[in-house]
Amino acid sequence: MAEVVHMIDSEVFLAFSTYATIVILKMMLMSFMTSYFRLTRKVFANLEDTALVRGEEDKKKLVRVDADVERVRRCHQNDLENVVPFVLIGLLYALTGPDLYTALLHFRVFVGSRFFHSVAYLTPLPQPCRALAFLVGMGSNLSMAYRVLSTALYL
């Protein structure tokens, strides 16, 4: 990590910025998807939220749990557990000055695996589709973490 100052201005860092932003946007999209399901299916977590939909029915009955909404929320939670580590480790990884081709491979594999993971979760596709998508993304993260630790280890 001897020349990180120059690295931050590199193609690797631009590529990191691009892929990190794309996958964070994908994660934020899950919030909108949850809201969409809640509003169209009239399933809410808070009593005051029932004011967002019209209808004469008993509002208290709309505060309930729905299997599809919970599925979207689990998908969102899985993104939080995987996308955030990717961006944090990926930032440090980009600063270690990796080879551009290798870095792009890590970023593309991770981002691709997370899009496929969400499709596999929400369709849902039969297992082990989602499990493999999870493992591929995790593999990219572990490989970048190995590079960071082997380049920058300072305990």
Next chain:
Amino acid sequence: MAEVVHMIDSEVFLAFSTYATIVILKMMLMSFMTSYFRLTRKVFANLEDTALVRGEEDKKKLVRVDADVERVRRCHQNDLENVVPFVLIGLLYALTGPDLYTALLHFRVFVGSRFFHSVAYLTPLPQPCRALAFLVGMGSNLSMAYRVLSTALYL
């Protein structure tokens, strides 16, 4: 993103550091608020936690779900889903060398919207207060993400 090395030492980066730290502290405050509600209302998620309060009653009955504690937890979860993307996208955004005034506007709008979001969630204020706070914060994030992708796109 041609001169990010100089940008990291700029007023924009100082402003980003300030607002990011403030909004992370606000998010961390939710942990304490959850603990406070759990301890004062004697509502726990783990049996061993009941040792934290005195009383002769049956400890197992304290492992239960409480509507107010769940509300604080949902508020915390919403922060995780929105504040973390803000800090990650905001960091990349600050490195693209935006105009100071524009950057401050993004940071202030986001941080203000999140404080209002928490007040709206915990009071609770009638909808669409919380929905609007959520959308305003999301809008700031999307605007910064657009700037990052339009400045640094490298696929």
Next chain:
Amino acid sequence: MAEVVHMIDSEVFLAFSTYATIVILKMMLMSFMTSYFRLTRKVFANLEDTALVRGEEDKKKLVRVDADVERVRRCHQNDLENVVPFVLIGLLYALTGPDLYTALLHFRVFVGSRFFHSVAYLTPLPQPCRALAFLVGMGSNLSMAYRVLSTALYL
């Protein structure tokens, strides 16, 4: 924060990269631990996941909630709520150019407290073991946040 450009190439930044990566890896380990418990105890959140285990029994009965799996998930969630703020605040803290010894102290105390926190959560150790681990980690984060705000404040 006058000389952050030089700071990013410093021993403090190397130390930050090392400890941040280690504690993120520890957080990611919780995903594998959840999967391990789900597969060995045959407890799933999605019907399609039951295809991952063999057996003649009624698959729908495997979609259920298990106390031990929920404990691992709460431990993971607590990591998300604390480790992510550590990495984000720690990055800004490392750029303020702190004394190496002080920085190492913050990083080591935080990372140590989180490993102990997980042991305390999963064993489980009697309270207040876990509460103290949580507070120690939080203290390290708050101390770093104070340094960032006192060095870089720009509102």
